[in-house]
Amino acid sequence: MAIVAGNWKMALGVGESVELARKIASFASDANYPHTEIWIAPSPPCLGAVSPIVQNTPVKLGAQNAHWELKGAFTGESSVPQLKELGCSFVIVGHSERRHIFGETKGDIAKRAHRALIEGLTPVFCVGETEKEREDGKTALIIAEQLSPFLELIKETSSYANFVVAYEPVWAIGTGKVANVEQIEEAHGVILDLLGEALDKTSIPVLYGGSVKPDNFSEIISIPNVSGALVGGASLDSEKFRKLVEIAEERA
Numbered sequence: 001m002a003i004v005a006g007n008w009k010m011a012l013g014v015g016e017s018v019e020l021a022r023k024i025a026s027f028a029s030d031a032n033y034p035h036t037e038i039w040i041a042p043s044p045p046c047l048g049a050v051s052p053i054v055q056n057t058p059v060k061l062g063a064q065n066a067h068w069e070l071k072g073a074f075t076g077e078s079s080v081p082q083l084k085e086l087g088c089s090f091v092i093v094g095h096s097e098r099r100h101i102f103g104e105t106k107g108d109i110a111k112r113a114h115r116a117l118i119e120g121l122t123p124v125f126c127v128g129e130t131e132k133e134r135e136d137g138k139t140a141l142i143i144a145e146q147l148s149p150f151l152e153l154i155k156e157t158s159s160y161a162n163f164v165v166a167y168e169p170v171w172a173i174g175t176g177k178v179a180n181v182e183q184i185e186e187a188h189g190v191i192l193d194l195l196g197e198a199l200d201k202t203s204i205p206v207l208y209g210g211s212v213k214p215d216n217f218s219e220i221i222s223i224p225n226v227s228g229a230l231v232g233g234a235s236l237d238s239e240k241f242r243k244l245v246e247i248a249e250e251r252a
């Protein structure tokens with residue numbers, strides 16, 4: 001099963017989000033994509049309005065972050081129970097914008113993902129190196145440093161298999177630069193090795209993210225250890241997003 005997940009970031013207003021969700025729900029319901037899951041993550045103020053649009057359609061709703069506590073004095077944060085109440089079934093954690101713009105630490109990101117996991121919200125755990133880290137030959141090390149605190153926490157969790165990892169090289173996000181096949185294959189191999197060492201089973205989907213577009217996705221989704229994509233820019237255009245879903249479906 002492939003996953004094509006759209007991260008809408010803070011790009012759209014409430015009305016625009018509803019409009020885009022309608023178009024995506026419509027193509028997802030009209031066509032049959034038995035091998036591809038369609039996920040969308042609107043920004044928090046849009047979740048309530050988008051939720052009824054995708055309810056009872058093949059489109060899964062998700063959030064862009066969640067706090068590790070269930071409730072309390074955490075201004076500006078969303079809790080996992082709140083997101084579930086809104087109809088979310090997944091949550092993105094550790095996106096590079098959270099790490100690099102908002103200074104979220106590896107430990108806090110692990111706690112966010114762990115809370116989501118134990119409350120039954122699938123975390124999409126993002127990892128990825130900066131351009132400098134790649135140039136310095138540190139890609140594998142950075143991925144291990146980002147993923148390990150989460151893997152440590154979930155060792156004690158019985159439902160540990162229900163999460164997704166997204167490999168998103170920071171230098172490829174929103175830049176138009178795409179990692180090449182060798183770079184993606186290698187990074188996904190590192191992630192799958194880490195998962196294999198930490199967990200009994202390694203059926204965790206690993207998505208690629210970073211300037212995925214219809215004209216480069218066929219090559220990316222053909223890489224055997226790629227299970228789909230986390231998409232920013234191209235997920236805001238329903239036609240491009242539909243094309244990505246169709247490309248994923250063709251591979252299956």
Ligand code: PEP
Nearest residue numbers: 173174209210211232233
């Ligand atoms: C992202 O923000 O997760 C992302 C991959 O963005 P883009 O597709 O625009 O590079």
